[in-house]
Amino acid sequence: MEIEAFSELFPLFNTASPETLQWLLSVAVEHSYPQERAVLMEDAWGNAVYFIVSGWVKVRRLAGESAATLAVMGRGDFFGEMAILDESPRSTDVVALCKVELLSISAQRFIQTLFKDPQLHHRMLQLMVQRLRYSNLRFQLRDRPPAVKLAKTLVLLADQYGQITDQGKEILLISYNDLAQISDIRIEETQKIIEKLADKGWIHIDKARHSLSLVNLRQLTHLAGRV
Numbered sequence: 321m322e323i324e325a326f327s328e329l330f331p332l333f334n335t336a337s338p339e340t341l342q343w344l345l346s347v348a349v350e351h352s353y354p355q356e357r358a359v360l361m362e363d364a365w366g367n368a369v370y371f372i373v374s375g376w377v378k379v380r381r382l383a384g385e386s387a388a389t390l391a392v393m394g395r396g397d398f399f400g401e402m403a404i405l406d407e408s409p410r411s412t413d414v415v416a417l418c419k420v421e422l423l424s425i426s427a428q429r430f431i432q433t434l435f436k437d438p439q440l441h442h443r444m445l446q447l448m449v450q451r452l453r454y455s456n457l458r459f460q461l462r463d464r465p466p467a468v469k470l471a472k473t474l475v476l477l478a479d480q481y482g483q484i485t486d487q488g489k490e491i492l493l494i495s496y497n498d499l500a501q502i503s504d505i506r507i508e509e510t511q512k513i514i515e516k517l518a519d520k521g522w523i524h525i526d527k528a529r530h531s532l533s534l535v536n537l538r539q540l541t542h543l544a545g546r547v
Contacts, residue, residue, distance in 0.1 A: 335439040351422040360414040368424040369400045375420030376492040389501040394481030466505040471544040473503040478534045487533035
């Protein structure tokens with residue numbers, strides 16, 4: 321991958337120096353995982369940061385025989401940074417929702433780079449604060465109607481990871497179970513709302529492409545804005 325493409329793909333690096341980008345690319349390791357493969361296992365010690373080149377993953381927490389999906393992440397995002405920054409075992413695991421291409425950078429090299437490049441260090445802090453705000457937003461939505469919660473989830477996923485197509489902003493067709501858990505609503509509510517949004521023409525589901533397109537983003541954003 322070229323330096324410019326690397327910087328454009330990952331917002332974390334859009335303020336990093338060319339020297340930093342060149343160094344990171346030289347030490348990055350490529351990975352490919354099929355659908356449903358665990359990328360990181362819960363309680364494994366953090367030894368690398370992972371960057372999503374293509375595909376989607378879900379972050380989940382295991383509790384006995386059950387698993388709760390905490391977040392869904394797509395192209396251009398990264399994970400694994402918390403475990404290496406506080407030098408503790410991971411509290412979650414990460415599973416591929418489709419075929420995923422990743423780059424990993426070892427914990428030691430990534431931390432060294434953060435200290436050497438103040439711009440990268442500052443950008444890292446900005447993105448971590450942004451993630452905290454998303455977590456706070458979910459708390460603020462706890463008493464909102466299910467349709468508002470789900471619309472907010474779809475809009476946020478489209479804003480962060482959506483690809484523009486003729487149908488609108490396209491994201492992965494995420495399972496009802498995962499959508500329900502990250503939206504904090506019931507599976508039955510999720511299915512009914514998705515079907516209603518499709519009937520209205522606000523979203524378009526393409527099962528062959530395993531995608532969901534936000535056709536009427538304006539209406540969905542308006543619905544999601546009732547916070």
